[in-house]
Amino acid sequence: MSNVLVLVDHTGGKVRKTTAELLTIARRLGEPVAVYIGEGVQDALPALGQYGATKVIALTDPELSQYLVAPKAEALQQVAAKIEPSAILISSNAEGKEIAARLAVKLDSGLITDAVDVQAGDSGPVTTQSVFAGNYSVQAKVTHGTPIITVKPNAATPEAAETSPEVEEFDVTISDAAKTARITESKPREATGRPELTEAAIIVSGGRGTGGDFAPIEAFADSLGAAVGASRAAVDSGWYPHAYQVGQTGKTVSPQLYIAAGISGAIQHRAGMQTSKTIIAINKDEEAPIFELVDFGVVGDLHKVLPATTTEVNNRKS
Amino acid sequence: MKIVVCAKFVPDATADRRFRSEDNTVDRAGVDGLLSELDEYAVETALTVKEAGEGEVTILTVGPEQAADAIKKGLQMGADAGVHVNDEGIHGSDAVATSLILAKALGKLEADLVVFGMASTDGSMGVVPAMVSERLGLPAVTLGSSVTVEGTTVRIRRDGDTASDTVEGTLPLVLSVSDQSGEPRYPSFKGIMAAKKKPVETWSLADLEISPDQVGAASAFTEVTEVTARPPRSAGTIVTDEDGSGAAQLVEFLSTNKFL
Numbered sequence: 055m056s057n058v059l060v061l062v063d064h065t066g067g068k069v070r071k072t073t074a075e076l077l078t079i080a081r082r083l084g085e086p087v088a089v090y091i092g093e094g095v096q097d098a099l100p101a102l103g104q105y106g107a108t109k110v111i112a113l114t115d116p117e118l119s120q121y122l123v124a125p126k127a128e129a130l131q132q133v134a135a136k137i138e139p140s141a142i143l144i145s146s147n148a149e150g151k152e153i154a155a156r157l158a159v160k161l162d163s164g165l166i167t168d169a170v171d172v173q174a175g176d177s178g179p180v181t182t183q184s185v186f187a188g189n190y191s192v193q194a195k196v197t198h199g200t201p202i203i204t205v206k207p208n209a210a211t212p213e214a215a216e217t218s219p220e221v222e223e224f225d226v227t228i229s230d231a232a233k234t235a236r237i238t239e240s241k242p243r244e245a246t247g248r249p250e251l252t253e254a255a256i257i258v259s260g261g262r263g264t265g266g267d268f269a270p271i272e273a274f275a276d277s278l279g280a281a282v283g284a285s286r287a288a289v290d291s292g293w294y295p296h297a298y299q300v301g302q303t304g305k306t307v308s309p310q311l312y313i314a315a316g317i318s319g320a321i322q323h324r325a326g327m328q329t330s331k332t333i334i335a336i337n338k339d340e341e342a343p344i345f346e347l348v349d350f351g352v353v354g355d356l357h358k359v360l361p362a363t364t365t366e367v368n369n370r371k372s
Numbered sequence: 373m374k375i376v377v378c379a380k381f382v383p384d385a386t387a388d389r390r391f392r393s394e395d396n397t398v399d400r401a402g403v404d405g406l407l408s409e410l411d412e413y414a415v416e417t418a419l420t421v422k423e424a425g426e427g428e429v430t431i432l433t434v435g436p437e438q439a440a441d442a443i444k445k446g447l448q449m450g451a452d453a454g455v456h457v458n459d460e461g462i463h464g465s466d467a468v469a470t471s472l473i474l475a476k477a478l479g480k481l482e483a484d485l486v487v488f489g490m491a492s493t494d495g496s497m498g499v500v501p502a503m504v505s506e507r508l509g510l511p512a513v514t515l516g517s518s519v520t521v522e523g524t525t526v527r528i529r530r531d532g533d534t535a536s537d538t539v540e541g542t543l544p545l546v547l548s549v550s551d552q553s554g555e556p557r558y559p560s561f562k563g564i565m566a567a568k569k570k571p572v573e574t575w576s577l578a579d580l581e582i583s584p585d586q587v588g589a590a591s592a593f594t595e596v597t598e599v600t601a602r603p604p605r606s607a608g609t610i611v612t613d614e615d616g617s618g619a620a621q622l623v624e625f626l627s628t629n630k631f632l
């Protein structure tokens with residue numbers, strides 16, 4: 055069977071859920087070979103084995119993390135030359151997409167980004183993408199070279215398939231040209247304790263209608279164990295950090311439940327949440343376009359509706 | 373310093389965007405289009421860099437006849453010149469091919485600083501800047517939410533998911549900016565009048581020594597096999613909170629649908 059490369063998405067050895075999804079998808083296409091860049095591969099091993107990695111290739115050169123993506127793309131090219139994979143799967147985040155872009159040029163191969171599903175086809179993987187603000191669903195395939203596919207979070211339900219993969223250390227050669235853009239300072243963001251936006255099952259988002267007070271949004275989110283999101287109007291006003299923006303220039307999310315409070319539902323916002331399974335809106339304007347999307351809507355003041363709902367949800371839980 | 377902004381002409385997001393039924397490519401000719409709003413941030417950054425030091429700003433676009441509008445908008449905002457790569461053979465090019473055309477044109481322009489938007493508002497792949505950087509062998513600092521240029525050092529702040537980073541590179545270099553990088557200016561009346569006299573060159577594939585079999589639909593590395601319009605969402609239940617019953621009904625909905 056052919057090898058399918060999966061670039062492991064992790065923070066210091068803690069494997070992210072998207073990697074389990076990628077490994078699950080890789081098993082549909084061939085034998086998953088995980089590529090792990092950075093320190094902590096031993097910590098990651100159990101999770102990689104749980105989802106069926108047949109082998110783990112570890113790249114531990116510290117220079118891979120010091121610079122931006124160029125050295126990582128070079129490393130993957132070298133791994134690909136050795137393994138000759140039938141496809142390469144990478145998480146669809148900013149870094150993943152840039153690595154994939156460089157790799158496509160290096161390998162003279164077709165690239166598909168932001169897949170929401172990948173299945174095996176007669177002539178290689180067939181991807182599904184959601185385009186034009188989620189108004190169209192597009193099926194595509196790579197017709198030249200090694201298919202390189204970046205996959206969005208929640209594109210597959212992780213299915214365990216226990217293996218005990220061996221770790222193979224792999225020495226890479228990084229060119230000087232790849233070391234020209236460097237990270238000179240990094241300020242980590244404080245952890246919120248809430249689920250990650252793109253991976254969350256439930257998201258509660260606030261917009262300009264919050265008037266700047268996200269406390270009721272956060273309290274409601276916590277009662278549901280949800281992540282918090284924001285519209286661009288809220289982010290631009292400085293009420294919530296950009297990392298939480300949902301929409302065209304923020305995160306695209308597709309949770310089981312999306313709750314929009316005080317958000318009008320502009321096309322650019324819809325682009326980021328339209329494919330959510332269930333949508334709820336709370337907005338005081340019954341004409342707000344967000345109501346065109348909802349499964350359930352409340353016309354009312356979020357400052358009244360949300361706290362009352364939060365209290366009731368918390369009561370039911372205890 | 374020669375600053376070049378890569379700017380894309382895209383179908384208007386607020387109008388009807390569609391695919392051509394004959395070949396499943398994005399319909400760019402039959403619809404209203406404009407300079408991608410996210411590339412306006414790139415134009416703004418280029419103009420700010422120029423104003424803070426020195427240089428000349430050129431708008432480079434690859435696209436059909438109407439894409440000249442994207443250049444015009446950039447010139448009205450204050451750019452100095454435009455280059456339009458327009459050739460029958462380009463239709464249906466994917467990102468890999470587009471990056472080849474841009475890289476060849478940038479080589480010919482001898483750009484010191486190349487500024488990109490974060491993603492095009494139609495394809496929204498966000499991959500072309502990295503591809504061009506790879507092809508030109510130039511460093512790339514991407515997704516800048518603020519940019520400073522001091523001498524030959526370009527420094528950006530990049531707000532990622534887990535950290536806020538400072539990233540540095542040396543000219544010549546490829547830069548991409550996010551929509552957090554500063555509001556694009558509106559063209560002034562003076563700017564609109566001045567734009568009419570600014571030089572715009574049109575280049576063909578032959579001008580760039582690209583053979584037609586390297587780009588276009590026939591040589592694309594990806595193929596769209598099926599396009600399906602998303603079925604409209606079925607109308608939901610909407611209640612009014614007039615009597616304060618909104619919360620109770622919302623809880624009921626959450627409970628019935630097993631979210632509690």
Ligand SMILES: Cc1cc2nc3c(=O)[nH]c(=O)nc-3n(C[C@H](O)[C@H](O)[C@H](O)COP(=O)(O)OP(=O)(O)OC[C@H]3O[C@@H](n4cnc5c(N)ncnc54)[C@H](O)[C@@H]3O)c2cc1C
Pocket residue numbers: 260261262263264284285286287288299300301302303304305315316317318319320321322323326336337338339342354355356357409410551
């Ligand atoms: C290139 C580009 C990219 C963009 N990218 C994004 C993006 O990624 N994400 C994004 O969100 N936007 C994006 N936008 C902006 C988008 O067009 C809208 O401007 C934005 O989404 C509006 O945010 P909002 O709904 O919070 O604000 P508004 O449109 O001002 O809506 C506020 C809503 O709150 C309601 N409201 C007010 N008070 C209350 C109350 N007390 N209780 C209940 N409801 C109340 C109002 O009725 C109104 O419907 C982008 C725009 C452009 C041009």
Ligand SMILES: Nc1ncnc2c1ncn2[C@@H]1O[C@H](COP(=O)(O)O)[C@@H](O)[C@H]1O
Pocket residue numbers: 378379380381408410411414432433434435467470474487488489490491492493495496497498499500501
């Ligand atoms: N046809 C084009 N002409 C000029 N610039 C382009 C073109 N396509 C993409 N770009 C640039 O590349 C960036 C990213 O595009 P994309 O990878 O398609 O999302 C855009 O913001 C533009 O700056």
